[in-house]
Structure formats: structure tokens, C-alpha cells
Amino acid sequence: MFPTTLFNKLIYLIIVVFVVINHKLYRLNTISPFIVLFIFLYGYVFSFFNFVDKELALQFFLSALVLFLIYPISRYRIDIDKIAKISGFAMAVYTGISLLIVVVFMDLPISAPYYMFFSNYSAGSNGLREFAEEGSLSFHMGTVPFLYLPYCLFVISYLDKRKFRSLLCAIILFITVFISASRGLILSCLIATIAIIFFKSSLKNKIYFLSFTIPLVILLIFYLLAATNVFDSKEESNSVKIGHFESFIEHLNFFNFFLGEGLASFYYSKGSQTMKAHTEITPLDMLRYFGFILTPILYLVIILPTKKIASYLGDNVLYVVLFLIYVANSFTNPTFFNSYGLLLALWYWNKILNVSNLSSEQTVQV
Template sequence: MSAVPRVNNADIAAPDDRWAGLLFSFFVYVTLIGPAAGINKLPFALMFLWLLWDIWRRPGVVITFPSLAPAIVSGIFLYGLALSLINRSDFGIAVQFVTSTLVLPLIYFIQAHDIDMDRLAERSAYLLLACTLVFWLSILGSSDLPLAGPVYDFFINYNFSAASNRDFFEGGATATLQLGTAPFLFVGLAVVGMRLLSPLRQRMDPAKLAAIMTAILISGLRALIGVSLLYLAFLALRGLRPVQRWLLMLLMAALVWLLWWAVLGDSQVLSADEESNAVKIGHFNSFVDDITVASAVFGRGLASFYFSSGSGAFKAYTELTPIDMCRYFGIPLTLVLYGCLLMPVRGLSCYLRDRGGHTVAVLLFVLMSMTNPVMFNSYGMLVILWYWSSLRQRPRAGSAR
């Protein structure tokens, strides 16, 4: 892709930027609180119209994100939608997949109005912390607290939250409390963690990091906990000298061995017999048995059904996101899809050096999506917007790369 002129931010009045930031923040907040409530459709429509107005009133000005990645990703999903019409599929789910990717063109809106996505991601994490507390109180006080019942029903029906006991260890279940959008906490963890180990650190950053990590642990989402710990280890290693780095790596290896020997050896977390793991293994084995040359090359369309031995039923989508994408679009387009998401602009320097923290964070998020359906939905695409915005924006006061 050739170089393109940047937007002159002076062309957009400061009040416009403030209102644009407030509108986009509202869109993010309502998406994270109630993704199934449909409230976010109004601010999304307003921002899309605003973006068209910006382009129309400044003819010839190319918005600063120099990539066709949003159009390519949306085009791939429209191809999958068309293919689903001639194959057995869940068309309603297919449409939801397509609509989730339509937020990606908002990267142009974010860049045009200089919206600070690091700050917004951090505030969103605190909002999720508050929602986790409210959800917990609605469970404990279901018979005593006013509105506890309606609040509980809202989180269950519109946020897909859950409170359950999971068999992580032999001899007893572990209580977990998770919001449906809890994986977005990882982005807040990344932002605060990067700032904590930078000259821009704030006095309360250790407490903020501990609070976000506590909510992640309470969620009981193993992949989320795992990638969060890996990211914290990356940040710790990143700030050390080479000799110190090797010493810390040896210490971490010893701690991992001790943890395995003392805790995980008596755990169901990595056992193939654990219910969730057994289902996912069945999903993968059935995918391998079902694949053909034609489906590997062209796919079978969005939300196409296949029989999974893991669940013993026909499934339109599973927790194994990359496998589903291969089923939907074929392997070649799946590689293009992930390439556009992870490397939307040219130049390795965009992904390394001062932006390396964002790059590692999104890679770990993709790793988490391999066994959890966290990528191609409303909040998953917000993570991609946060990552894309880091590739073009200059560091601001109070943020760190």
C-alpha cells in the first residue's frame, strides 16, 4: 500500500472531537454492558453517518489509517454470508457475524477525531469491574436488595453472564463469576501494565492492575487467566537487562514447575477428561473428519453446520474460532483474514519497538480465541480497533506503548 497524506486534525474543531469521543465512548460502554440489548446500534449509526459527513465536507482528504483492511475483512464475511445461502447454515448467526465486523471502518472515525483508545480501554475495564460487583450483589441480595432480580436478569439475558461452580481440581468445585464481556478486561490489564512499567506510571497503577487481575481470576476463564499471566510475564521481562531477563526466566520456569507439581498435577484444567476440554477435542476431531478439498479451499459459508462428536450434535459455531473460520471461508481466505487483522499496515516498525506491547497483547488475544469464541463478536472487534489505533497514533501523556 502506498503512502497516503494524513488528516490535518486542525480541520476538525476541538468541540467536534470531544463530542465524537463521548459518542464513541458511549458506544463502547453499552456494547460491553449489554451486547445483546441492541442499544449500541443507535450510536453506531450516528458515528457512521458522521464519518460519511467528515469525508464529504473535506473532499480529497484521506483519513489517516492507510489500510483497506476494514473493507477486506467485511468483504470476506460477505462472501461467507453469500456462501451460507447455498449450504445448510444458521442464517441468523451468519448475519450476526457480518454485523460484528461492520464496526471496523470506525477506525477511520477514531483516527479522524483523535480518540484515545488506551484511555477508553482502561475506563472500560473499570466499568466491567463495577458491573462484576453489581452482578455479584444481585446474586447475594436477590431476595433483599431492591431491583436485584431485574439486574440479575439483565446480566444473564443481555450480557450472557454466568455464576457457576467449575471442576478445576479433584475433590471439589470452584465458584466462578463472569460477565459475558469479561475477556475485554485483558485489554485494560495490558494498558495499565504497560504504563506501570514506563516513565508515565501513576501512583495507583499497582492497585488498578491488582483489581483487574482479581476480576479476571474470579471469572474462572482459563484461557483469559493464562494469557493475562503470560502478558504480565512479558512486561516483566521486557523491562530488564539481558542477564536479569535470563535469571527471571529461570525463576519463572522453576515456579511453573512447582505450580504444576503442587497444584496442576491434581487439577482438571489440562485434562482431556474434563468436560469442556473433551468437547473441544471432539470439535477438532470432527472438523478433521469432515474436511474436503473443496471445503478447505472455498469454505462452506458463515455459520454452516457440521456434526461434532464433542457435543454430539450439529454445530454452526464452536469455541474453536480459527477452525470455524476455516470451515466458513476455506484455509486461504482465513489466512488473509488473520493477516488483515494482525498486520493491516505495511512496515514491521509499526508492530515493534514502542508499539510492541500492543502487538503482543493482540497476539495473546488471538491465542485465547483459539479455544474461546471471543474474537468475532461486538467486543472482540473493539479489541481489534484498540490495536489498530495503536499502529498510527503517537503516544499521549498518560499512555504507554
């Protein structure tokens, strides 16, 4: 049968071929998509010579094709901000409806088959997540990390235009993120909010803001250390990740240090006590796949898509910070090298390459 993963990414493959054939039509203001694709192609080819999850390796490889959307976005002036906002709000509404069906009104006739949909297709999960001794309810949709982007955009929109609608949407998205109980994502949204307010404030207000925020952050850190197990090495999630890291160190040898072992290569993890092809610690996975030479290059060309220093200064500093916050979150969560994670990279490139700062008359409305 035709591979489902390949079918899902076929449109991206067509875009890559079209861009290459019609390269004169597009303004190739970055070669980062080609470098990323080359690195993932290396990892995919190399995976044939090692013990790997073949389906996951193909999925990783094809996900890199998403980045080639930067060229038609640049050419046709597509408004990614608006698309992200609409998509994020729709996801929040869907999450709310799902929460009502699966958790709140679980006795409804539709609840059981709907829950089976969650289980069979990994659309989401629910249960208790231990932050403190009692734990808290979690309802996690698979694509909830993407909400980081529309949340940030709604906060920026509110501070720029002071529209209550933007504030309301930001609150709804944050509540959706909060009930997902994804600690890294919640923290990322809070840090991003602080960064946005800081960069959008005048110099005088920045001083006031820092004088208020720094003590508050210190108090929050003390609370997390004293009253929760967020940083406790014995907490289940933290213990698993520590085990992943220790096993990674033990697994290193001369060859895989430099060359890696290919996309989705297996190794034994003490954290989960199983063979793992993919873990929550994204940088370690990339080092296992590509080695210690190509992995830094991979992150470098994604974070710095152009050699023009001016592209990272001025108003774009905020976008750099917001993107780095998301990248940092992916260090302990598998939220970056997949379709929705690379879509956020695509948005970042769009900002840095100055292809979205256009008047509304020049923008394709969606």
C-alpha cells in the same frame, strides 16, 4: 420488525459510508478493514446457499464494521487507552455489584429479577467450574474477555509511572477475571504480565527475571498437570472441544476445504452432540466459514495491518506480543470475532500504525 443486530451496528455502517465518501479527509494508512469486510461479505453472501444461523451470520458480518473506526480514531487522535481503562474499571465495578446481588446477598428482593436478567439476556452466568476435584465458584460476565486489554494497560501504566492507583486497578481487574473462572483468560493475563515486566526491564533485570520466572512456570505446569484437570481430555470443557475438532475433520470435503460454507454454517459436533453454527474453537469456525484460503489471509491482515516492518519493532514489539497472546487465547475461546474482540484488534492497529503515540495536547480527551 427492524433487526436488533442491524440497529446496534447502524452507527458503524454510517462510519463506513462516511469514510468511503470522504476518503480524502482520512489518512488511509491501512486497507485491512476493507479486506476483512470483503472476506466477511463473501462469507455472508455464501451463507445464503447453505444451512446456517441467519441471525448469527448477520451479526458476524456487521461486527467487521467495527474495524473502520481506525480511520476516525486516526483523524481525531482519540485516546483509546483511556477509554479502555475507564470502560474496564466500570465493568469490574458492575461485576462486583452483580456478584453481591446474585450470589452473596441472594435473599434480597432484587436478586431474583436481577438473576432473570442474567438468564434472559445472557449478561452473565454463575456456578461451579471444575479446576480441581472440588471445583470453584465462577461468576462470568459476557464481556469479561475485554478486561484483558485494560488490565494490560494498567500494568503498563504502573510500571511506567509507579502510581499505586494503576496497581490497584490492575489487581481489581485481575480478581474480576479470576472469579470468571475463564482458564484461558486467566492464563493470558498471567502471560501478558510476564511479557510486560520482561519488556519494561533493563537487560540485567531481564536476565534475573527469566532466571526466576522459568523455574516458576515449570513448577506451575507440573502443578496443573498433577493437581488439576485443566489439561485432562476427560474434563467436560476439554472433551467438548476435542469433539468439535474431530467432527470438523470428518466434515471436511473438497469444496468446503477451499471455499468454506459461509458465515454461521451448521455442522454436527460430537462434542456437544448437536448441530453447531459457532463453537469455542475460533480458527476451526473461520475455516468452516471461509475455507483454507481466505482464513489465513483474514488472520494475516489483522495481525499485520501494514507492510512497514518498522511498525512492529522497537516499543511496538510489546503490543504485538500482547495482541498475539489474546489471539492465541481465542483459539479455544470465542473471544475474537465479535464486537469487543475486534475492539482489541482496533487498539492494536492504533498502536502499530503509530496513531496514538501523541502528546496530550494532540489527543482528544474523554
